[in-house]
Amino acid sequence: MGKNKMKVNKKYHLLVGGILSFLVLSLCLVSFFYTPYPPNEMNLSDKFISPGDSGKYLLGTDHFGRDILSRIMYGSQSIVIVCLLAVAIGALVGSVLGGVSGIFKGRISSLIMRGIDGLMAFPGILLAMMMVVVVGKGKEGAIVAISIFMVPSFARLVYSLILDSESNLFIKAAKSYGITRRRLLVKHYLPIILPRLITLFTACLGAAIMIETSLSFLGLGVQPPNASWGMMLNEARQNFLQYPYLAIPSGIAISLSVLGFNLLGDGLNELFTKRRS
Amino acid sequence: MLNYIFKRIIHAAEVLFVVSLITFAVLLWIPGDVAQLILGSDATPEKLEALRISLGLDRAWYLQYWDWLKGLFRLDLGQSYLFGQNVTTLIAQRLPVTLSIAVFSMLIASVTAILLGSLAAIKKNTKTDYFVTGLMQLGSSVPSFWIGMLCIVFFGLKLKIFPITGYVPIEKGFIPYLNSIFLPSFVLAIGEIGMLLRTVRTSMLDSLRQDYMDMAKVKGLPKVTVYLKYALRSAMIAPINVMGIQFAKLVGGTVVIESVFSLPGLGRLILVAVEQRDIMLLQGLVIFITFLVILISLIVDIAVMFLNPRIRVQMEGE
Numbered sequence: 098m099g100k101n102k103m104k105v106n107k108k109y110h111l112l113v114g115g116i117l118s119f120l121v122l123s124l125c126l127v128s129f130f131y132t133p134y135p136p137n138e139m140n141l142s143d144k145f146i147s148p149g150d151s152g153k154y155l156l157g158t159d160h161f162g163r164d165i166l167s168r169i170m171y172g173s174q175s176i177v178i179v180c181l182l183a184v185a186i187g188a189l190v191g192s193v194l195g196g197v198s199g200i201f202k203g204r205i206s207s208l209i210m211r212g213i214d215g216l217m218a219f220p221g222i223l224l225a226m227m228m229v230v231v232v233g234k235g236k237e238g239a240i241v242a243i244s245i246f247m248v249p250s251f252a253r254l255v256y257s258l259i260l261d262s263e264s265n266l267f268i269k270a271a272k273s274y275g276i277t278r279r280r281l282l283v284k285h286y287l288p289i290i291l292p293r294l295i296t297l298f299t300a301c302l303g304a305a306i307m308i309e310t311s312l313s314f315l316g317l318g319v320q321p322p323n324a325s326w327g328m329m330l331n332e333a334r335q336n337f338l339q340y341p342y343l344a345i346p347s348g349i350a351i352s353l354s355v356l357g358f359n360l361l362g363d364g365l366n367e368l369f370t371k372r373r374s
Numbered sequence: 375m376l377n378y379i380f381k382r383i384i385h386a387a388e389v390l391f392v393v394s395l396i397t398f399a400v401l402l403w404i405p406g407d408v409a410q411l412i413l414g415s416d417a418t419p420e421k422l423e424a425l426r427i428s429l430g431l432d433r434a435w436y437l438q439y440w441d442w443l444k445g446l447f448r449l450d451l452g453q454s455y456l457f458g459q460n461v462t463t464l465i466a467q468r469l470p471v472t473l474s475i476a477v478f479s480m481l482i483a484s485v486t487a488i489l490l491g492s493l494a495a496i497k498k499n500t501k502t503d504y505f506v507t508g509l510m511q512l513g514s515s516v517p518s519f520w521i522g523m524l525c526i527v528f529f530g531l532k533l534k535i536f537p538i539t540g541y542v543p544i545e546k547g548f549i550p551y552l553n554s555i556f557l558p559s560f561v562l563a564i565g566e567i568g569m570l571l572r573t574v575r576t577s578m579l580d581s582l583r584q585d586y587m588d589m590a591k592v593k594g595l596p597k598v599t600v601y602l603k604y605a606l607r608s609a610m611i612a613p614i615n616v617m618g619i620q621f622a623k624l625v626g627g628t629v630v631i632e633s634v635f636s637l638p639g640l641g642r643l644i645l646v647a648v649e650q651r652d653i654m655l656l657q658g659l660v661i662f663i664t665f666l667v668i669l670i671s672l673i674v675d676i677a678v679m680f681l682n683p684r685i686r687v688q689m690e691g692e
Contacts, residue, residue, distance in 0.1 A: 214385075215392030218664050220626025226648045227660060231403050307517060311630050314519050315645060330520060334634075341527055348520035356515035 111364030117357025125177040134164035136171035137322045168324035175325040180305040183240045187247025195252035199259030217249040239318045292369040300362030303355045386672045451658030461658035471639035476624040478559035483566040491574025514568030522561045522634035539636040558635045581609040618674025622667040
């Protein structure tokens with residue numbers, strides 16, 4: 098009976114995570130074609146309208162009279178684009194570094210892995226902030242900052258997977274046939290590595306959203322007047338003591354999207370582990 | 375055993391060296407001229423050149439790096455151009471704030487995670503378990519700055535239990551001090567509980583499956599003794615490791631929360647250094663915090679080794 102219940106739990110991770118992630122992605126897609134109002138349009142006569150006060154603004158307006166719903170929709174673009182791109186770059190660089198040190202070993206490997214250890218020692222946001230100084234505030238800075246933060250996790254995963262699977266018989270056999278390194282990688286290592294990479298990628302998206310919103314909350318990410326969820330919370334700070342509703346939508350949006358990708362990562366992880374065992 | 379400790383220290387030193395290289399290299403790339411930044415845009419070329427020479431910026435990068443490294447060993451992190459003070463002094467002034475929040479939030483997170491994590495493990499696959507793990511999922515998804523803002527409104531403004539912002543040093547009384555750091559620590563802890571709780575639950579489940587648990591139950595020992603003395607004690611090794619890592623990362627991770635609660639800690643200093651591009655200050659802060667992180671994880675690693683009888687015996691047997 099216990100096992101049955103666990104199955105329900107696993108499915109629910111995948112389901113809820115999938116739905117939430119899908120919602121965030123579709124919100125982003127829709128915002129390219131339609132937002133109720135132009136997200137940056139100021140309308141000072143309509144400022145600080147609480148949600149429900151007038152039929153015109155579903156989530157109310159901010160201190161410049163901008164429609165919050167439109168800004169939330171537009172803000173999802175920076176989340177999705179910055180985070181997807183950043184994690185993708187981090188995953189690519191990390192996997193290549195991990196793969197190279199796993200296959201070639203020796204001095205290159207120890208050099209790369211020392212570098213990875215060093216990168217890992219930095220507390221996340223600190224490294225990100227340092228990169229912002231170098232690249233500059235804005236989308237590019239955030240992408241570089243987040244992708245560098247992601248490199249160590251992917252490098253370590255690929256490296257350890259390659260080392261672990263070396264003892265597998267089919268890999269030993271393939272090597273004894275004199276297989277080329279490239280074929281070994283594509284035919285034998287990739288099927289082992291890929292599911293784990295997908296899982297890590299999804300889980301990292303959650304972490305990336307957290308860093309992106311933190312950076313833009315600190316004023317180091319997407320720059321005004323463009324909307325991003327973290328910055329909207331930062332802007333809400335000046336007025337939210339009188340108008341608490343300002344701080345609700347973007348907070349919920351961030352939480353739900355992080356939750357979505359985290360759950361999806363968990364669900365995928367359980368799915369793949371079940372299949373392997 | 376000594377051998378292991380020695381190896382671990384060497385590894386830590388290596389990592390620190392890599393970190394110092396990365397920090398120095400990254401900040402060397404910064405576009406723009408530091409001398410220009412200090413003197414402003416209306417400085418004459420002669421003055422700029424003179425300052426560059428006095429700062430040593432005209433020399434090769436490895437000489438600059440070597441000088442900076444030598445400074446590190448004398449605890450001299452250079453001069454902040456923004457504050458006109460020694461970076462070491464600036465750090466020393468703000469460290470207590472950051473350390474206080476980090477320690478308190480780690481305390482709150484650990485106690486909660488151990489209690490709830492063990493509960494979830496003991497009541498595995500029941501409603502309690504799902505509730506606790508669900509709550510944990512939610513807790514680690516909510517951004518700390520948002521909870522911080524909500525807490526300020528609710529506890530600070532509506533209920534008026536805690537001051538909204540600011541820091542009271544411990545010399546001005548323990549209660550005001552505790553009041554000023556409780557809310558930020560609590561908010562920070564919410565984000566930390568998730569990971570820790572997961573570790574406690576997994577390792578508790580593991581230890582509940584062991585044969586000695588059945589033995590203890592068969593002996594008819596009271597439940598509390600069984601869970602506390604047998605299960606929890608042996609289940610604490612992995613969580614302690616995680617705690618160490620989390621605490622270390624917390625020291626550098628308070629930037630956002632210090633900004634929300636207007637606390638004058640290291641995090642605020644980092645933000646100022648980043649915004650004003652005070653390279654010396656940023657370099658000093660990054661290397662100091664990362665050193666702290668490495669040191670703490672080193673200490674925890676060695677402590678765990680002494681705590682874990684299995685590792686200890688293994689080492690002594692070698």
